[in-house]
Amino acid sequence: MSTHGGRPLPAGAQQEEPRRRKGKGLSRRSLFAAAGAGGVGLAAGAVVHAAYGSAREPAPVAGVVPFHGEHQAGITTDAQDRMHIAAFDVTTQDRDELVALLQEWTAAIEAMVQGQEIGEGGATSGDYDAPPEDTGEASDLTASHLTVTVGFGRTLFQDDGGARFGLEGRLPEALIELPHFPGDALEEARSGGDLVVQACADDPQVAVHAVRNLARIAFGRARVRWSQIGFGRTSSTSAAQATPRNLFGFKDGTANIKSQDADDLAGHVWVSGAAGAGAWMNGGTYLVARRIRMHIETWDRSPLREQEAFIGRTKRTGAPLSGGEEFTEPDFALQGRGGPLVPADSHVAVAHPSNNNGVRMLRRGFNYTDGSDGLGRLDAGLFFIAFVVDARTHYVPMQTAMAKHDALSEYLRHTGSGLFAVPPGVQPGGYIGQTLFEV
Amino acid sequence: MSTHGGRPLPAGAQQEEPRRRKGKGLSRRSLFAAAGAGGVGLAAGAVVHAAYGSAREPAPVAGVVPFHGEHQAGITTDAQDRMHIAAFDVTTQDRDELVALLQEWTAAIEAMVQGQEIGEGGATSGDYDAPPEDTGEASDLTASHLTVTVGFGRTLFQDDGGARFGLEGRLPEALIELPHFPGDALEEARSGGDLVVQACADDPQVAVHAVRNLARIAFGRARVRWSQIGFGRTSSTSAAQATPRNLFGFKDGTANIKSQDADDLAGHVWVSGAAGAGAWMNGGTYLVARRIRMHIETWDRSPLREQEAFIGRTKRTGAPLSGGEEFTEPDFALQGRGGPLVPADSHVAVAHPSNNNGVRMLRRGFNYTDGSDGLGRLDAGLFFIAFVVDARTHYVPMQTAMAKHDALSEYLRHTGSGLFAVPPGVQPGGYIGQTLFEV
Numbered sequence: 108m109s110t111h112g113g114r115p116l117p118a119g120a121q122q123e124e125p126r127r128r129k130g131k132g133l134s135r136r137s138l139f140a141a142a143g144a145g146g147v148g149l150a151a152g153a154v155v156h157a158a159y160g161s162a163r164e165p166a167p168v169a170g171v172v173p174f175h176g177e178h179q180a181g182i183t184t185d186a187q188d189r190m191h192i193a194a195f196d197v198t199t200q201d202r203d204e205l206v207a208l209l210q211e212w213t214a215a216i217e218a219m220v221q222g223q224e225i226g227e228g229g230a231t232s233g234d235y236d237a238p239p240e241d242t243g244e245a246s247d248l249t250a251s252h253l254t255v256t257v258g259f260g261r262t263l264f265q266d267d268g269g270a271r272f273g274l275e276g277r278l279p280e281a282l283i284e285l286p287h288f289p290g291d292a293l294e295e296a297r298s299g300g301d302l303v304v305q306a307c308a309d310d311p312q313v314a315v316h317a318v319r320n321l322a323r324i325a326f327g328r329a330r331v332r333w334s335q336i337g338f339g340r341t342s343s344t345s346a347a348q349a350t351p352r353n354l355f356g357f358k359d360g361t362a363n364i365k366s367q368d369a370d371d372l373a374g375h376v377w378v379s380g381a382a383g384a385g386a387w388m389n390g391g392t393y394l395v396a397r398r399i400r401m402h403i404e405t406w407d408r409s410p411l412r413e414q415e416a417f418i419g420r421t422k423r424t425g426a427p428l429s430g431g432e433e434f435t436e437p438d439f440a441l442q443g444r445g446g447p448l449v450p451a452d453s454h455v456a457v458a459h460p461s462n463n464n465g466v467r468m469l470r471r472g473f474n475y476t477d478g479s480d481g482l483g484r485l486d487a488g489l490f491f492i493a494f495v496v497d498a499r500t501h502y503v504p505m506q507t508a509m510a511k512h513d514a515l516s517e518y519l520r521h522t523g524s525g526l527f528a529v530p531p532g533v534q535p536g537g538y539i540g541q542t543l544f545e546v
Numbered sequence: 547m548s549t550h551g552g553r554p555l556p557a558g559a560q561q562e563e564p565r566r567r568k569g570k571g572l573s574r575r576s577l578f579a580a581a582g583a584g585g586v587g588l589a590a591g592a593v594v595h596a597a598y599g600s601a602r603e604p605a606p607v608a609g610v611v612p613f614h615g616e617h618q619a620g621i622t623t624d625a626q627d628r629m630h631i632a633a634f635d636v637t638t639q640d641r642d643e644l645v646a647l648l649q650e651w652t653a654a655i656e657a658m659v660q661g662q663e664i665g666e667g668g669a670t671s672g673d674y675d676a677p678p679e680d681t682g683e684a685s686d687l688t689a690s691h692l693t694v695t696v697g698f699g700r701t702l703f704q705d706d707g708g709a710r711f712g713l714e715g716r717l718p719e720a721l722i723e724l725p726h727f728p729g730d731a732l733e734e735a736r737s738g739g740d741l742v743v744q745a746c747a748d749d750p751q752v753a754v755h756a757v758r759n760l761a762r763i764a765f766g767r768a769r770v771r772w773s774q775i776g777f778g779r780t781s782s783t784s785a786a787q788a789t790p791r792n793l794f795g796f797k798d799g800t801a802n803i804k805s806q807d808a809d810d811l812a813g814h815v816w817v818s819g820a821a822g823a824g825a826w827m828n829g830g831t832y833l834v835a836r837r838i839r840m841h842i843e844t845w846d847r848s849p850l851r852e853q854e855a856f857i858g859r860t861k862r863t864g865a866p867l868s869g870g871e872e873f874t875e876p877d878f879a880l881q882g883r884g885g886p887l888v889p890a891d892s893h894v895a896v897a898h899p900s901n902n903n904g905v906r907m908l909r910r911g912f913n914y915t916d917g918s919d920g921l922g923r924l925d926a927g928l929f930f931i932a933f934v935v936d937a938r939t940h941y942v943p944m945q946t947a948m949a950k951h952d953a954l955s956e957y958l959r960h961t962g963s964g965l966f967a968v969p970p971g972v973q974p975g976g977y978i979g980q981t982l983f984e985v
Contacts (some may be wrong), residue, residue, distance in 0.1 A: 336775070410676055423838065
């Protein structure tokens with residue numbers, strides 16, 4: 108928690124509440140003021156501890172998603188509405204520096220997800236002749252349900268020069284190089300990466316602040332390879348959340364695994380029982396990232412009948428074309444005048460577990476728009492993110508089928524791609540990825 | 547207002563409230579349901595009319611910013627937190643087609659700002675063999691204080707081929723070509739444009755939906771030249787709003803004109819008393835757009851002392867370095883050990899009205915981040931938007947001074963630019979820009 112940089116606080120500052128955002132949590136600013144009011148420079152966490160009488164973990168604060176746990180946050184967490192994700196290339200050759208980076212990231216993330224500024228000095232360090240430890244643009248904002256999820260790319264373990272960081276014996280078999288799929292138009296500068304950081308929050312400025320500060324901390328050790336801001340979630344991860352819409356205007360992720368589905372999470376998302384090279388991944392999962400440009404201009408000129416036939420659901424309610432409501436199971440056998448009511452090449456049919464060896468995934472993607480494409484069109488689409496137990500069984504077959512058979516594919520172009528091993532959660536005192544380096 | 551596409555509503559749909567966003571307004575979906583419950587296909591506006599007993603204007607709905615008025619909305623409107631702005635090149639050569647486009651845009655904007663779907667058919671037109679009139683991705687969201695502000699670029703009046711659309715006698719003197727400023731690194735593909743559309747809302751998906759649908763409506767007549775999404779506002783336009791922070795971590799826009807400052811709005815923002823070529827602009831204003839890349843990586847390595855000296859304010863409270871609190875007027879004469887407490891080349895000094903012939907502006911910019919720059923850094927900064935009565939007096943001199951003397955300039959690079967004449971507001975039955983074409 109920061110001190111106030113040696114300058115007197117203006118009168119009334121200690122009474123200030125976050126005014127800009129409507130979240131219910133404490134803001135970095137009000138926590139700061141609370142510490143200042145105590146006059147003893149207590150860390151904000153300590154202030155909360157004292158109030159709740161616990162010495163172990165901070166008491167729950169509205170808008171704060173707990174950081175410590177068996178799994179990393181930001182996977183089964185109720186999907187936040189905004190995201191900033193970035194991949195990094197590690198530039199140091201030194202294993203200790205890489206571990207130190209992960210330790211510093213862990214400490215920064217622990218502070219940020221609680222709505223605190225980073226470091227002892229915060230945004231207005233007491234040392235006027237040093238750069239601040241926090242860049243400050245989120246200082247008046249609340250924690251906003253920020254989660255930061257970190258993963259490791261295959262190139263962290265080995266690249267063209269061979270093994271890296273002494274991790275040659277630790278590459279999980281499941282951390283494959285994704286194959287080329289039909290129609291892929293991947294851009295090198297939007298693909299791959301040694302590390303990935305997925306920051307999700309109610310407030311995009313909080314998510315951007317997180318990525319930006321982790322990039323700042325990484326200076327000299329890792330640098331941004333690609334980054335993507337997503338403005339609207341396209342999946343729900345809780346049965347209590349309404350299903351949002353993608354840029355085709357359809358509800359997306361109706362069949363998603365929800366945090367309430369314990370069996371599906373155990374079977375399709377979390378790694379368990381792994382031995383050998385990948386044993387450090389138990390409690391972890393794999394993050395598949397795909398930047399999918401949507402040809403929204405041609406889509407918008409398609410008749411509603413075609414749009415619904417491509418998706419296999421109605422546009423208004425999201426019910427399968429075989430009838431019922433959004434969460435009714437599609438009946439692929441039900442025939443209409445011209446064939447199955449749910450066409451065999453519709454997205455819902457091709458992606459359905461019954462056509463994919465029963466596999467399911469936990470999707471957590473976001474709508475994006477990145478300016479225009481120079482041809483008079485918006486560059487917009489879906490930044491697809493899914494968490495799966497093994498991409499070899501849970502992503503590659505389905506994406507192969509979709510690229511070949513899904514009628515929707517003619518409106519899609521995959522321009523970025525990544526697969527990352529997301530290590531298990533962190534225990535108090537530990538750091539992200541500790542099992543990779545120490546066990 | 548849409549009908550439901552010929553399919554029966556699922557049971558319970560008419561009771562559904564918007565669940566995804568926490569806004570208080572009616573969603574497009576619940577308005578739809580209300581119309582459906584009425585069973586007579588009433589427009590949503592009419593439903594609200596009936597409830598309030600007025601036949602002229604809809605009664606106020608939470609989250610709805612009124613569209614009609616003396617001035618366009620989205621200028622003095624309390625600055626919303628999210629924005630999507632796009633410029634268009636007009637591709638038709640036909641004046642009537644241009645007017646028709648503006649009329650269709652007006653009708654679409656009128657619907658969208660009320661949280662309604664566009665057109666009679668909406669997102670799920672009754673005609674299954676036609677493309678829907680609304681793309682649908684905002685159908686479950688509320689109006690979210692959406693405003694859409696439209697302006698005209700100089701190239702709408704004349705381009706390399708000479709006069710366009712018979713507008714040769716209508717080019718206002720103030721709609722100049724902005725000069726080249728020292729340090730400008732403008733990209734053609736991020737600059738200029740015949741038309742501009744600024745969509746602001748509490749929810750970015752609502753703002754993107756607006757731009758995307760106006761682009762869809764423009765098909766064959768105008769096409770996107772550039773677009774920019776902004777994730778966090780950097781100015782307040784009301785004394786009731788807290789001052790937000792830019793990506794340097796400082797409060798930005800403390801000295802902004804607020805909607806409560808009637809004299810300043812009259813003197814520095816709204817065009818009045820214009821005669822001749824620019825008479826149609828009375829009640830309008832000029833929008834200056836500048837995409838300003840910030841070198842945040844080097845900024846983040848600057849000591850706090852330097853950062854505060856560059857800005858001329860403290861980082862924590864935003865008070866001028868001469869003392870007081872955020873809204874205290876800076877005292878440029880007050881001396882410290884090494885010179886003025888507020889350095890003469892600080893941003894607050896160079897931009898202050900006392901150093902700019904007393905001019906002020908109404909700023910309405912947004913933080914942005916657009917992926918990375920290929921050199922390991924985030925492409926992030928400020929999308930500067932200001933509304934001024936005349937850029938020749940209210941922007942060009944100040945920007946010239948800042949580019950030459952503002953110490954902050956070394957951390958900034960202007961990569962996009964535009965100046966647009968924003969016509970006055972629209973009366974019921976009228977359309978945006980009517981005074982340009984008809985008076």
